[in-house]
Amino acid sequence: MIILLFAFILLFTTVLQAFMPKFLKQTEAFGVYVPEQYSTEKTVIRLKSKYTRVVLIAGLVILAGYLLWSLTQNPTEATLALISVGVQFSMLFISIGYYFMMHLRVKKLKEEQKWLSGKSEVRVVDIKFQDKLKLIPKVVFIIPMIVTIGLIIYTFIKYPEMPDMIPTHWGPNGQPDDFSEKTYFSSIAILLLLLVMQGMFLLMSEGMRFSGSKINPANKKTSLAQQLEFRKYTSWFALFISISVTLMMGYLHLQTIHPDISSAWVMLALPITFLVVVLFGVLIYAVKVGQSGSRIKIKEDSPNLEHSITAVDEDRYWKGGILYFNPDDPSILAEKRFGVGWTLNFGRPASWIILLLPLILILTIAFNL
Incomplete structure (x- = not known):
């Protein structure tokens, strides 16, 4: 298997x-x-x-x-x-x-x-772009976080009934093969990790709201429509992953409190099912949406401009075409140039905080188990 x-x-x-x-x-x-x-x-x-x-x-x-x-x-x-x-x-x-x-x-x-x-570089800006966005409201992303906080409270209530050793890893046969001594911290560690991840999905969805649009001057209407659809689908995809992770990790945590709700077969099938569902979700997202919504079909196309006009060339801000460094761009998130999705603008100090803070929290939780 x-x-x-x-x-x-x-x-x-x-x-x-x-x-x-x-x-x-x-x-x-x-x-x-x-x-x-x-x-x-x-x-x-x-x-x-x-x-x-x-x-x-x-x-x-x-x-x-x-x-x-x-x-x-x-x-x-x-x-x-x-x-x-x-x-x-x-x-x-x-x-x-x-x-x-x-x-x-x-x-x-x-x-x-x-x-x-011989070409003039043109930057197209839609001043009403943010008003046209149809992202998932942030309150929807907060709901899974409320569920996680509820599980933390429930864990403290059930703490005296929990076993002295808390399982922290499960082997290929679905049986736990690594444990931590029960403490208030170790009993909710998996939920703290879940909160960090849920917060990251919320930040990604909200970050798209304030990220500058890249509208192609040679095809403005189509490019704008694809941009809007791309961000909408990405917001939905982030919510899908957030809910999927919440269901899996929430169940893993509950079975440490109530071992009778689980079995070796379930513990083996659950992560595999989660992985397959997420991977196929990624595939569908990539095929249907594409980079910046390039695979989304828009009915109305605008005519191309003359060849003397082109979009602003930002190659100098992309290191290797992968890492984006532009201190003059107020956006925290930038659309990837290779790959489907988003990357951070490492020219902004806030991006480093967004990158390092969750990493520090995750490592702190992991090393204190």
Whole structure:
């Protein structure tokens, strides 16, 4: 079962990474801005296809090797877990390494062909953009947090009835294999982690409200409509993940108070079901929405502007096309250039707080168990 689970994760991530260029805007290739009229340039299309082919083949070879090794060598549980995690990271490093190769090639091509030569850079701003947004109200994200706080209160009420040792990890067979001594802190540690994650989903949804829009001057109406839909779907997706995590971690916590509500089979099936549901949610989101809503079909298209006008080239703010550093941009969140979703604007001090504070809290909770 564990072998099949890790094989499924490896296959899923390989396919998602390999076909990532299909989910991105045509005006961005491997983290580099591509003016509208060069988006169908043969070399750019060829590099995208090559990336898909190389990453897909590499992932399938690694998958075949992993299955052959795990099914013929009969490894111990600890070795299997170590190698299984290792192959996931190996595939990630391969895809990232090849991405950077493609990033440099597109960047060089852009300089050699002088894509921006003779063009006026235009930034389109919709002053009513925030009023048009249809994000999930923050009170909806707060509801799962209230449920978690309720579980904390319930735990303190039931504290005297809880066992002296609290399970903190479950093995592949669904049985707990690691415990912490019961204290008021250890009894609610999993709920504190849940609160941190719920707060992060809330911040992500609300952060989109104040993030500047990237409207394409060559197709303003379509670009604006896709931007609005993209943020709406992302808000819904964040809520979906928040609720899913709350249900899973809430159940895991309740079974430590009431062991009779669970079984080894349930404890084995629950995280697997959660993982499959979330992964398919990610897939549906990527295929339906795409980067910046680029895959959302809009009925009314606006005519393209003349080739002498292009969007503002912000390549200088993107380090490797992945990390965004722009101290002049008040936005905390920025749309990813490679990948579907959002990243932080590391040019703003508040972004570092948003990144480090949850990490510190999670590590503090984990190391005090």
